[in-house]
Amino acid sequence: MDGIFGWLGDHGAHQDLIRHMRGAANPAPEGLLHEHSSQMLGVAASSRFGKADIHVENGLAATLTGRPVFLDEELAFIARDRNPATAVAHGWIRHGETLPTLMHGNFAFAVLEPLKKKACLVLDRVGAERLCYAYRGGHLVFGTSAQNASAHPAVGRVIDPQAIYDYLYFHTIPAPRSLYQGVHKLLPGQMVTLKNGQLSTAFYWQADYTPVDAGFDAHRSDFRTVLDEAVRDIDAPSTAAFLSGGTDSSTVVGALTAVRGAPVDTFSIGFDADGFDEMEYARCAAERYGSRSHEYYLKPADIVTAIPVIAREYDEPFGNDSAVPTYFCAKAAREVGFEHMLAGDGGDEIFGGNARYAKQKLFENYFRLPAAIRRGVVEPIAHLPGLSDHFPLAKLKSYVRQANMGLPLRLESYNFLHRTPLDQILAPDFIHAVDPSTADAALTEVYERTASDHYINRMMHLDLKFTLADNDLRKVGTMTEAAGIEVHYPLLDDRMVAFANHLPVDYKVRGQMLRWFFKEALRDLLPEKIINKSKHGFGLPFGVWSTQYAPLGDLVGDSLADFKQRGWIQPAYLDHMLAMQRGPYASYYGVMIWVTMMLEQWLQANEH
Incomplete structure (x- = not known):
């Protein structure tokens, strides 16, 4: 590296x-x-x-x-x-x-x-x-x-x-x-x-969200020029592209194909698991652009192979499980001779593509009601004795509770460390050694530091830091390097980021429609099927597979057994997670099991 x-x-x-x-x-x-x-x-x-x-x-x-x-x-x-x-x-x-x-x-x-x-x-x-x-x-x-x-x-x-x-x-x-x-x-x-x-x-630099209202056609022209330049400036003969079938990777492949005037090589990962595989969308994009498509279906055994690689390659513990498909996708490209890959990371965070942006609109709209109606009518109804825990008032009660939580902390309302009392998750000595409030304070600092008062821009600014810089870019950059590939992010070109930040807010999220401008400006480039697809992500069926594939299940069990000796998490809570994972909540609890397992694996690989 x-x-x-x-x-x-x-x-x-x-x-x-x-x-x-x-x-x-x-x-x-x-x-x-x-x-x-x-x-x-x-x-x-x-x-x-x-x-x-x-x-x-x-x-x-x-x-x-x-x-x-x-x-x-x-x-x-x-x-x-x-x-x-x-x-x-x-x-x-x-x-x-x-x-x-x-x-x-x-x-x-x-x-x-x-x-x-x-x-x-x-x-x-x-x-x-x-x-x-x-x-x-x-x-x-x-x-x-x-x-x-x-x-x-x-x-x-x-x-x-x-x-x-x-x-x-x-x-x-x-x-x-x-x-x-x-x-x-x-x-x-x-x-x-x-x-x-x-x-x-x-x-020395901060994102500038001052809106430039130049009209759709002018913005579209500027956007397509910047996209072309961003891809052209980093293209090279030994360059291939990730293709998940999402809006961003499909855009990058389409732009690269247009710049070259010839088909490009694309690499896609599939999963033989219900609800996880998106190969049909990758094939749709590859067919549209005439790409030379390379597909690899990830198997449970591949996760067992990848875990020690992840533990070895990151300089700190890292718990995003989509590092696994990223590694195998880059590895497949390197094995056939490519040295560079283009990735679509960043489009959601600068053009308004994350589902939470639209969801939070529903909560923020609550505050359009006069305070007297909220406090004097809605909230008393939501907390009626004997009725507030039953449908439909239970839904209203939950809505009011989350709305009053406020941004950005509302975004973490489903965080594992908020859903269960900390003294049931963490060991007493560990709780005394940390300050749990600093995590929420870190989110609030970045959210409030945004050069915009609009909550959509503030959430996007938050994502530039926590979702991209701290997570996704580390995931992709480290795993591609591990595979021998240098990655490039055309949608995070400085010119592209500046352009997107200056778009009016309703060009990013219009009503409940995510990345409205981006999709409208690319209707001639993107297949309709991909424009209209729902947001999915590059998830890994770890929770399900770890209960079905014995070697992976054994690795999980051994890792958590070793982790119990660290004295950080209550052994009973680790056992609870494993028990819940064997039922209908395999995917949900699989997230925290993966995070805990990778912490133990990293510590074992890096303790000196």
Whole structure:
């Protein structure tokens, strides 16, 4: 995998430290290692795909990973003529902290100035890349991987109980927290600077949701131009595409086919399980575009194969089970010779495609009623003694309860850690070691930080961070790299994100119709069957298969038995989940069983 790491601060055995930090990741980074170290600093870049490098010149060291686009012509020339890390170094000298505003695309970089005792760490706007850091004992340590950063002797690897709670809540560990105490992660569009011994954070970019009402035809023309440019700029002969049959992947395949003027290779995953397989839609899109379609039907045995890969490849516990089909899809592409793939991630989060956007409209409409009617009529009726627990008042009572919960916390009303009292799920000592309120506070902070007062835009801004940067992009990026593929996200091109953010809200969600503008603007490109399909997702029938396929069931049982010894979750609750999974709630409880199993599997694979 490509990545960067290093430090600023006095350290004697600096060459040994470079090797130690590189070897700390599990698995150790592959590819060419570029490195430089001195008494006061160390920088290194491991480059398997050719997108990471370093540059040292005149007392300044820069290291970068990613595929940045430099908007400054001189810097763009330096990046082409030499390498992007050199362009970062020169750009820093010329522009200082405004440099990242002159860069688009996916990137993470660090600039160190030891004589001035200054440093700067930067992450791209959508969080396609990753960057961790720690500041301990006068040392600023950084790394693409939390494992790299925590390996520095000034930092260390002490697991943060709050990170474990966050993982159980979110099924990943959202930035800025990491698994290890003292190690933090940059947020999308964020910059960390060190000056005069003081560390500070700031956003060099924030999503701008100011609506531009230019009319449908003008917006459609701009959209199709940006889509064409975004796909054209990242196309290469060795590029294939994911094709799930959803709106986003079908759009990317259609646009890529149009750009090339020739059929493209697509890779799709199917499931031989009721309610999970969407291959008919992938075939519909492939037929429409004349794609060379490659299909693979996932089997329960494949999950058993993938679990240790997932545990090994992620630098922190990761609980999104669709990492499994992502890995096998990318693996199939690599096996026939492809090196790059286009993915459709991001379309839902910038164009209004997630079902919760429409659902929350129903709750927000409650507040259009005058307060006197809500409190004096509706709510007393919803709580009538002896009747409120029976249909239809039970439905009204639930509606009122959820509406009054408010956004964004209402989005988590079905979270496992909210549905059951915590003292029935978590061990007492673990509860005392964490603050459960911080998870909801993290959601509220991002929601309220949105540069818009409209709840639809605020939910989309929340999803840019928690659904994309913390989850889906980590899922896809890590699994494709594990398979030997470099992934690209044309729908998250900076120009596309800016365009979508400026659309009026009712162009995103019109009534109960999701991504209205996107679908209307692509009616000539997308098959009608795909435009009209209901939102599904890339789910995995793990809950069902783990009760039907003995080797998978045994792995689940052994993992949870080992996990009981950790002292974090009540053994009785783990047994309860397993019992409920054997009944009609296999899929529902399968989610938390997967999350818990992968936590145990990750800990076993990464405990040093």
